[in-house]
Amino acid sequence: MSLTITEECIYCDICRPACPNSAISAGDEFYVINPNLCTECVGHYDEPQCQQVCPVECIPLLPELAESKEKLWEKYTLITGSVVS
Known part of the structure; x- marks a missing residue:
């Protein structure tokens, strides 16, 4: 995963619900992305x-x-239980 949230984050909570894998959560000072x-x-x-x-x-x-x-596709299939053909 090459995405990261920088310290410029204003803690607005717009990104968290937009994530289809629930990979974004509140950190101490700004949101963080779970690479798994x-x-x-x-x-x-x-x-x-x-x-x-x-x-x-x-x-x-x-x-x-x-x-x-x-x-990334492999991770997607593990997270969702989907089979990709």
């Missing part, structure tokens, strides 16, 4: 929904943390 639950919306949407709804654009993709689409 984040699929970057693979399996649900074409683009990460947290990025789409964030009013301050504080959820960048970090290339150095990128996972392959195959790995």
Whole structure:
């Protein structure tokens, strides 16, 4: 998972309900993303929904943390119990 929430987060709670995998939760100072639950919306949407709804654009993709689409699909199937053909 290459998404992260930066300290620019204003704690508005718009991203949390937008996440189809419930990967976003409240941290001490800003929201955090659980890397075990984040699929970057693979399996649900074409683009990460947290990025789409964030009013301050504080959820960048970090290339150095990128996972392959195959790995994201694998995580999606484990989380949802779906079978991808």
